[in-house]
Amino acid sequence: MSFDVDRVREDFPILNQMIYGKPLVYLDNAASTQKPAIVIDTISKYYSGQNSNVHRGVHYLSMMATEAFENARKNIADFINAKNSNELIFTSGTTESINLVAHSFGRKFISEGDNIIISTMEHHSNIVPWQILCEEKNAKLSVIPINEEGEIDFEAFKKMLNKKTGLIAITHVSNALGTVNPIKKIIDLAHDFDVPVLIDGAQGISHFKVDVSELDCDFYCFSAHKMFGPMGVGALYGKEKYLEKMLPYKAGGEMIKKVTFEKTTFNELPFKFEAGTPNVAGVLGFDAAINYLKELSIEKTSTYEEEIFKYATNALQEIDGLRIIGNAKEKISIISFLIGDIHPFDAGTIIDKTGIAVRTGHHCAEPLMDRYKIPGTIRASFVFYNTKQEVDSLVKSIQVVKNMFE
Amino acid sequence: MEIKEIENQIVEEFDNFDDWMDKYTYLIEMGKSLPLIENKYKIDNNLISGCQSKVWLHASYENGKVIFTADSDAIITKGIINLLIRIFSHQAPDEIINAELNFIDEIGLKEHLSPTRSNGLLSMIKQMKLYALVFKTKMQNK
Numbered sequence: 126m127s128f129d130v131d132r133v134r135e136d137f138p139i140l141n142q143m144i145y146g147k148p149l150v151y152l153d154n155a156a157s158t159q160k161p162a163i164v165i166d167t168i169s170k171y172y173s174g175q176n177s178n179v180h181r182g183v184h185y186l187s188m189m190a191t192e193a194f195e196n197a198r199k200n201i202a203d204f205i206n207a208k209n210s211n212e213l214i215f216t217s218g219t220t221e222s223i224n225l226v227a228h229s230f231g232r233k234f235i236s237e238g239d240n241i242i243i244s245t246m247e248h249h250s251n252i253v254p255w256q257i258l259c260e261e262k263n264a265k266l267s268v269i270p271i272n273e274e275g276e277i278d279f280e281a282f283k284k285m286l287n288k289k290t291g292l293i294a295i296t297h298v299s300n301a302l303g304t305v306n307p308i309k310k311i312i313d314l315a316h317d318f319d320v321p322v323l324i325d326g327a328q329g330i331s332h333f334k335v336d337v338s339e340l341d342c343d344f345y346c347f348s349a350h351k352m353f354g355p356m357g358v359g360a361l362y363g364k365e366k367y368l369e370k371m372l373p374y375k376a377g378g379e380m381i382k383k384v385t386f387e388k389t390t391f392n393e394l395p396f397k398f399e400a401g402t403p404n405v406a407g408v409l410g411f412d413a414a415i416n417y418l419k420e421l422s423i424e425k426t427s428t429y430e431e432e433i434f435k436y437a438t439n440a441l442q443e444i445d446g447l448r449i450i451g452n453a454k455e456k457i458s459i460i461s462f463l464i465g466d467i468h469p470f471d472a473g474t475i476i477d478k479t480g481i482a483v484r485t486g487h488h489c490a491e492p493l494m495d496r497y498k499i500p501g502t503i504r505a506s507f508v509f510y511n512t513k514q515e516v517d518s519l520v521k522s523i524q525v526v527k528n529m530f531e
Numbered sequence: 532m533e534i535k536e537i538e539n540q541i542v543e544e545f546d547n548f549d550d551w552m553d554k555y556t557y558l559i560e561m562g563k564s565l566p567l568i569e570n571k572y573k574i575d576n577n578l579i580s581g582c583q584s585k586v587w588l589h590a591s592y593e594n595g596k597v598i599f600t601a602d603s604d605a606i607i608t609k610g611i612i613n614l615l616i617r618i619f620s621h622q623a624p625d626e627i628i629n630a631e632l633n634f635i636d637e638i639g640l641k642e643h644l645s646p647t648r649s650n651g652l653l654s655m656i657k658q659m660k661l662y663a664l665v666f667k668t669k670m671q672n673k
Binding site: 145468469470471473474475478485486487500501525529530 | 551552555556559583584585604605606607608
């Protein structure tokens with residue numbers, strides 16, 4: 126059966142509204158996706174009927190909440206095909222997941238003179254934690270260059286990789302260019318040198334099937350809110366062999382086994398890394414989002430998304446003076462562009478007035494913008510609830526921009 | 532003209548526009564007639580931090596009045612800063628420091644006022660008031 130986008134749009138209450146008197150066209154999905162009613166209802170149901178702290182109480186509500194919370198962990202771990210659900214740590218999102226690894230893995234395994242490899246197209250969240258770590262440890266940050274199309278230079282990467290490499294941290298999909306990186310190739314090569322690989326999966330996981338066992342990545346970081354779940358919750362998948370050896374980076378309740386004033390023994394995985402009361406409602410909402418995606422079938426949504434993405438790319442390419450930044454062969458869902466010499470801020474201000482939500486600016490990837498010598502881009506990002514009519518609206522809006530500024 | 536009078540004048544000008552497009556077309560026009568900063572002042576030191584468009588602002592002090600010039604790489608930003616310059620330039624430091632600027636709300640540009648809105652309208656106003664304060668302090672210490 127083909128994908129019924131009109132039906133699916135009904136699941137998202139927010140989409141059915143007017144902005145400045147025009148129907149909302151939401152094309153800022155790479156920043157955050159909208160939430161289906163089932164996610165909103167799950168959170169509301171939790172607070173109105175189940176709210177209780179997890180892992181501690183012997184009373185009914187606490188046990189129910191704990192069970193739901195731990196079932197969510199199993200379900201999400203299963204969604205990415207992790208071998209064991211204790212390899213799935215709940216965090217506040219991709220940023221915290223990366224920071225957790227930078228602190229806990231970094232402190233333990235990175236030493237003076239090591240190098241950490243990232244790429245030119247990383248989000249600031251996958252640059253700055255490593256910069257801080259390198260400064261602390263006197264280690265070196267090596268950056269894989271990219272070509273004009275926005276693809277990493279694999280040969281350059283090979284040359285950077287050696288026995289002193291402590292970690293590779295790279296994005297699955299570039300948030301600013303849409304490039305899909307050849308992470309399987311990177312991981313396989315890295316493992317020849319016994320180097321672990323962290324994948325920033327924030328932009329990947331909602332668009333295609335991610336199988337951490339098949340990828341054999343050592344860490345995979347992702348956020349619920351970019352995959353139709355709530356904000357403020359996300360996950361870190363990590364291989365047990367590393368997580369076991371890493372020390373907690375947050376201390377408090379839940380992460381301990383026994384505390385005396387002389388000595389504290391830490392709890393086992395995954396609780397060792399989950400100090401304090403977790404975002405239970407968020408985790409249950411996250412779980413509901415995963416179930417929603419499973420029900421839609423990610424094979425169907427990605428096929429439909431590919432169709433929309435191709436339609437949008439062709440439509441935008443036909444606009445005179447429009448330049449797409451990033452034309453990688455492997456690319457999904459994100460189109461970054463500039464219209465003639467018009468500043469992205471100017472264009473974005475006008476596009477907003479036509480009821481269309483796009484992102485403008487450097488997309489938290491300043492080094493990447495410097496690479497292209499541009500102040501920023503206009504970014505349209507698509508998911509399965511977007512339509513061809515919405516793409517047409519964007520094209521019309523760009524014509525308005527051109528008329529106003531050119 | 533006093534600050535309040537100029538504000539009223541701007542509000543009246545914007546009252547002529549029924550829709551957003553005319554309003555922004557006018558802002559773009561205003562952007563083109565911005566009193567431009569001299570090239571020698573278009574330096575990083577004179578940049579107002581804002582994440583999307585760059586704004587350079589320069590202030591000088593002549594006969595008890597502050598004179599502002601500016602530039603930006605985005606034209607709508609230039610239009611907005613031109614409005615501010617119309618209001619603040621050639622005014623006494625005290626007038627600038629105490630101005631409340633109600634016009635932004637009245638002409639429907641309030642959305643540009645949020646602290647995170649990256650054209651940094653708030654930062655521009657803050658920087659202009661800061662210059663006024665510096666000139667005032669300098670004069671008092673003379």
